[in-house]
Amino acid sequence: MLLTRVFTMPDVRRRLLVTLLAVLLFRLGQHLPLPGVDVTAVAAADRPDGRLPGLLDLLTGGGLANLSVFAFGVLPMIAAHWVLVLGGILLPRLRAAAEAGRAGEALLARHARYVAVLLGAGSAVLVVRMAVDGRPPLAGAGTDVLRDTGALTQITLVACLTAGTAAVLWLSATITHRGFGEGLSLLLLAQVAAVFPGQVREVARAHGGWAGAVAPLALLLALALATALVVTVRHSARRVPVQYAKRMIGRRAYGGTTAYVPIHGGRGGFDAMLLGSLLLLLPAPPTPWLVAAYALVVLVGVFLRGALGFDAVGIADRMKRQGGFVPGIRSGRPTAEYLSYVHLRVTLAGAVATTLAALLLAGVLALPGLHAPGAALGVTTLVVVVRLGVDTVLPTARQIGSRIRRPELPPLRGPGGRGERTAT
Template structure:
């Protein structure tokens, strides 16, 4: 691995991209310490401690929300806009045509995503300014300043992520989320070290939890990379004097094709009542619902797992269409051995997707619930949850593959052997 890193640094273009990515991530981290004017950070932190969902967003933002910096909303509005555009692509025929037009169509959809990011950013910034009004200096001007500062910070992060994608290494948006989550690790390690020094934590128990954590990371990597390969045979075609086709290939269907989206959806839904109760502490109904859905309760765990399974199937059904895959195979003269082209092929692929999606959904549910279980058994405060783990591992693998592709293109041996 060290040899591969040395080879990567020897390539001038790749070295330039790595430096540019590091510089942009450093700029992102500096921005997390620039406070929004006319806000009281200590009052903000007390509100965040009462809202579970806000704590989750603070992890994604790398602590920027608890400090209420200009990057407090992080890149969350862009993620929401991307998901909305992706879902509407299936519903709106014009957008579906754009998605199939190639690079030109994707540019138009990317522009729609940018517009949606700005709109959602303004809406979310308005909601935060209302929710944190007790930590804000009184006056309408203060609210306008806070809204514009937060929306401008999100727009800048969107631009920063796109610049990393174009001139750096890997997906810029994913790397910004990755940097935000990883930046919390040193603080967590120091807090754990402080507990060990005062004897509040059993070292043997901590070692067992660490070994289990490494095993979970290995399992996440294995499932993230696992795929079901459906064999496809293409018949020979004669076009003029040339013969095309006749080769064998496969359709790679990932076990966890939904990624971390189901976990984010499920977390947002279950933590929403607690967040509202934090904003309206005098509302008895909100408070009772929040107490009923405490993360430490068994009802929360059951609902969490069921919602993850549901959203995994839902998101997979939206993003993967077996009928289109079957039609494309038939269009280019291909077939799955033993399966007739057309409708039987679509049904066959649907059965495969449903079976492996169940494995992926159960895996996501186990990973998401494992930190709660480990906290209950060990008594340790494990802040690095399943969602953060999935994001970190997924982005690390994606970035490694991007570097690998650049090195192989220049005839260097990469990380994969």
């Protein structure tokens, strides 16, 4: 019934068509070759093995290896986001804009677009120079993929790649404002969905036998378990009850209600998992010490992110000013100590659960069908896949469901007091 309502509601149908058309144009641009590129030579070029080239191919959707118009995919947008994050730490103006509400968000979004285009232009110059020198990205040295290496051709290629980055920015903004979901995440999901199954298939074909058949199934099971564990940790919370005293203001009574202070654990787990997985981006098999360092980075990163993001003293003072108290705990400093104690336990539990999910992804790659020095699959790739499942698929599905199930407008009241329902 919900599926039929998707196609019968005009607003939902229009947004869904805009999203699908934008993704289709994005994937078409990642297959459209640049002018002057020899498609036959690109297809026949030897691709380097290893987890780092596989991750780069995943983040560009195969466009960089094919030297397409959208060669960089959403990679400049991701890099621009991290540039602004680091800039917010160093530049007070960016830090103030991040705390200024919607106006600051609009300013940061505009700066992010400028930075993304500049990064795309700089990357275009680098890629074109590599192709001219016979060293195109994700291809072996000595590969001649350009029919002409003149100055005009190089300028044209740089202009096309820069324009492709700007076009990807426009498609992302179109999905965000007129479609479903967040544009950057959905385009990244389209890239991963196009490249990741092929990487799994290549690994299974390289080993063959029972290992090649069982290992992909075990990989899918580990991804599902890790996703379920991360979702459970992120959405779970310890709700501390808060009782507000009853007050009389004039003839009316206020307060006397019960509220809750939600304490979450495991926030910022994906950032720690991505940071720790960089230790495993090596062509050699990961050693036990390297895996232990990876787990320690995830555990400490998630714990510190949760511990530093909770102000127990501020919450206790605000509760005291509003006449609230935790049953059985005195207001003021005892309440702050109790909230800190609860938050410490919840944060530690969330950090341990996130570390188990990270080790699950690292452990599945040790299977015979997936454990190979030249395999394209790595822990970073699996972390990206899990993050897209949590931060893209689930929010988009909730957004579509909320628009399908939204309640009807209340009936309008006429002069006679009778309600008349009008079509919207």
